[in-house]
Amino acid sequence: MYRKGSVVSADGTTIGFRQFGSGPGVVLLHGSMLAAQDFMKLAEALADDFTVTVPDRRGRGLSGAHGADYGIEREVEDLQALLKETGASRVFGLSSGALIGLRTARVTPAIEKLALYEPPLSIHDSVPVEWLPRYRRELADGKVAAALVSVLKGLEADRVFRTVPRFILVPPMNLALRFQRKAVGDNVPIPDLVPTMSADMQLVGQLADTIDDYATIDADVLLLGGSRSPAYFERSLEALTGVLPRSKRITIPKLDHSGPTDDGGPAEVAQSLRAFFA
Missing domain, CATH: 3.40.50.1820 (Alpha/Beta hydrolase fold, catalytic domain)
Structure with missing residues (x-):
C-alpha cells in the first residue's frame, strides 16, 4: 500500500x-x-x-x-x-x-x-522520429488506437509491432482501448496516456x-x-x-x-x- x-x-x-x-x-x-x-x-x-x-x-x-x-x-x-x-x-x-x-x-x-x-x-539522428507527423495527425483526428500503433511501430520497441502490418494491429488495439477508458483509483486510463508521447518526444528533440x-x-x-x-x-x-x-x-x-x-x-x-x- x-x-x-x-x-x-x-x-x-x-x-x-x-x-x-x-x-x-x-x-x-x-x-x-x-x-x-x-x-x-x-x-x-x-x-x-x-x-x-x-x-x-x-x-x-x-x-x-x-x-x-x-x-x-x-x-x-x-x-x-x-x-x-x-x-x-x-x-x-x-x-x-x-x-x-x-x-x-x-x-x-x-x-x-x-x-x-x-x-x-x-546522437546524429539515432532516435527514429519519422513516425511523429502521422502520430500527431491521428491524435488530432481522434484515432487514438492508430496513434498508439504508430508509436509502437515507429520506435521499434517491441518485436511484434515491428513486423505485424498496421491493418492487423489497429482493430484489436482499438477494442482494447475501449475497455481502458475509465480511471480505476489513482490510475490513468491508457487512452489518456497516449498523447503524452508528443511532449516526451519534444524532450528528445530538445536534448538531441x-x-x-x-x-x-x-x-x-x-x-x-x-x-x-x-x-x-x-x-x-x-x-x-x-x-x-x-x-x-x-x-x-x-x-x-x-x-x-x-x-x-x-x-x-x-x-x-x-x-x-x-
Whole structure:
C-alpha cells in the first residue's frame, strides 16, 4: 500500500506522487505513455530498503498539466521540487524519465546516485522520429488506437509491432482501448496516456546531440539496458559511458525497453538498483 502526497513545482504546477516504504530516499521517474501506476512492482521491490517516491509526471493523473511553456526546464524543476520535498539523493529514470534525471543531475548536487534505463538520447539522428507527423495527425483526428500503433511501430520497441502490418494491429488495439477508458483509483486510463508521447518526444528533440554536456556530472551513474531493446538505446548508453566521469554498465538478459515496468521484469531491475543505491 502507498501513501499519497504532492509538491508544487517552480511554475506553480502540482506534482502528485505515491510513496512506499522507509529508509534512504529514491525517486522513480517513468517514461512516456506511462504513469506512476506502471512502477508499482518496482517500487514495492525496493520499499523494504528505501523510501520510494513515484510521481505522476506532469500531464498525468495526480499532477497538473504540461503547461504552455513545457520543456526540459519544467521537468528538471519538477524533479528538483520532489528531491527537496523528500530529501532523496537517489534517482532512477526510464526512457524520457532517464533524460530528465540526466539533465537534472548536471545542475543538482543533491543527486548522489543516478540510475538510467535506456535514455533516448539522440546522437546524429539515432532516435527514429519519422513516425511523429502521422502520430500527431491521428491524435488530432481522434484515432487514438492508430496513434498508439504508430508509436509502437515507429520506435521499434517491441518485436511484434515491428513486423505485424498496421491493418492487423489497429482493430484489436482499438477494442482494447475501449475497455481502458475509465480511471480505476489513482490510475490513468491508457487512452489518456497516449498523447503524452508528443511532449516526451519534444524532450528528445530538445536534448538531441547534447552528449558532451554530461561530462560534468558528479553523481555515480548506473547505465541499464535490456538485451532485447532496439540498437539506438545501446548507442546512447555507449556514448554516455564515454563521457560520464563515474559510470557502470549493466545489460539485463531477456528484457526490452519496458523492463522496469510492471509488464516487464521489475524484479531483475530492482536487484540492480538495490545494490547500486545501497
